[in-house]
Amino acid sequence: MSEEAKSETGSDFIREIVSRDMETDKHSGTVRTRFPPEPNGYLHIGHAKSICLNFGIAAEANGECHLRYDDTNPSTEDVEYVDSIRNDVRWLGWDWGENEFYASDYFEQMYLYAVKLIKKGKAYVCTLSPEEFKEYRGIPTKPGKESPWRNRPIDENLDLFERMKKGEFQDGEYVLRAKIDMASPNIHMRDPAIYRIKHASHHRTLDKWCIYPMYDFAHCIEDSIERITHSICTLEFEVHRPLYDWILNELEVECHPQQIEFARLNLTYTVMSKRKLLELVKNQYVVGWDDPRLPTISGLRRRGYTPEAIREFCRRVGVTKFNSYTEIELLEYCVREDLNKHALRVMGVLDPLKIVIENYPDGKTEMLDAVNNPEDPSAGIRKVPFSRELYVDSDDFMENPPKKFFRLTPGNEVRLRYAYFIKCHKIIKDMKTGKVIELRCTYDPDTLGGQAPDGRKVKGTIHWVSAKHCLDVEARMYDRLLTQERLDEVDENKDFKDYLNPKSMQVIRCKVEPSLAETKAGAHYQFERKGYFFVDPVDSKPGTPVFNQTVSLKDAWAKIQKKGS
């Protein structure tokens, strides 16, 4: 790895192993990794960490990273997942060229390897029922006992395995086991099952097979066939490593990849397990796998996260063997950082309060210049219509303001962004509720453009839209999925769904400037002083965009208020 790449990416214990192997020419200088998802769910931000690790390491070393579907269990897998995974990895910005593979591509070879193991006397067909199997295995602190079928003659094993393959038996009737050591302190070495009977149609091989290899048997073979150099996986596979190595040694393969384990990503205030995500989707707690509240890649995409932000996040969380929780604030920081540079600014009023500028001529409209992105002068300027009746955000007015409130209050002058200084002199309230429903204001015509010729200053600048010209649109305001920071610290008697945030999505109607009528699905905006919004690609229609709030802007005033209360 070059020094430059190091400083960009940082290093970690896995990259150090890879670098050392490069220096010692361990794999004749090549690096080949793989991202091996099982197509039984959608990818989430935790997968993104693994993707960035595997593809990143390969890219830095001028090697390659394979996209390989680990599709050895047809009963949970589906092409919908295959397609979504491919799409998500590509969207994140990675390229695997021709190297898209499937474990199922190797079923024939795996079968032959299993036969080889049987012939070596290292595998046998076991007739124990699943219950007996479990009983014989023992518990971590006590050794298991050997199956009565353990010493079945090789010929009989061969015959039985052949008949398993031919479909002569029911699911669960027989299983092929590796013959290792029932007394091993490592449970995975106690004659693990390596092939089971499953009369299920596979999304690729259809009904060709009714026996399928187990993960431990399949995965190392897949890696070996693809000549993977570094097989990177998560910590829970650490105890599987002896089995990974045992199988490849017994198979006497040429290529024996090195398995390296790292800690999976945990994020506060969300769920990160496929099982829980599936439950939320299937039982319609959310609208789908791409619900913007979910930490799935497709959900984040629909929320308005960018690939750049997600990759930067993955870079910042680092890679270790320490089981940790990353604060969701870091993810939010990363997307703000990216969107601040690239999102066009517009004005949008989320909770409209009508104001009338009494000394502004009725029927007059001025087109005022507004900057599209102060971080990027090349983004240019646009025209925003100004007229006598406007909307401002309710938050920006207080009848009886506390000390540090410097927005609109009775008698206090504020600036309307890109427009004029105004002053409020009359409040109109709903007779029944007492709620403020309209403000009567006056403007200073000499302050056009936001500066007073006499040099007087105003402390506050607020955003607005012209009532006559604005668009009335839907916006979805998203908040964290869970009310609980860490799911591993909750009451064990409770279900994680008890901690679903009832306010994780609030749909509102808001008023936005008319330029947004021309927007297209998938565009990012900053509603000034409010947050970043994304034009929903699913529900937006030409002329009537729907906005998803990606993340709010940081809000110093909210903090001051919080402290005061």
Add this chain to the structure above:
RNA sequence: UGCCGGAUGGUGUAAUGGUAGCACAACAGACUCUGAAUCUGUUUGUCCUGGUUCAAGUCCAGGUCCGGCAACCA
């Protein structure tokens, strides 16, 4: 009671026997036609007890605590 890992501020991570650093968060302040961004500053840390060493977050010994492992899932 078995095996495999792990432990550095609130959070994440660096330091590979030689000044405990960075980022997020928090808190101050500066600036500001976004209470944003930007800039400046501040607070907070090596699990414990011994040992080796001129020098230990790092090496050694013993402990403590935490995570993972007992699908014919991956």
